[in-house]
Amino acid sequence: MHNQLQQGSSESVRFFMQKMTHNLSIALIVFSFAWFCLTVGAFTLNPIGPLGIFFVCIGVLCIIISIVFLARYAYYSKKVHEEADKKE
8 A cells, every 4th residue: 555655656746747847848948939039029120119019029928928837837846845745
C-alpha cells in the first residue's frame, strides 16, 4: 500500500514537473514575442501611428499572457513542493 502511494506521488510530481516546464517555455516564448513587438515593432515604426499602436497593443497582450503562464508555473511549482513535503 505504501509503495503504491509513493508511486502515485512520484507520477504526480512528474506530471507537475511536465506542466511547469510547459508553462515556463510558453511564457518565455510569448514574452520574447512581446519584447520584439514593444521594441522593434512599436519604436522602429512610428509609435503614434496606427501600425505602432497595433504593435503596442499586441505587445501588452503578450505580456499579460506571459504573466498568466508564469502564474501557472508558480502554481505547479507549489504543487511539486507540497508533494515533496508529503513524501517526507
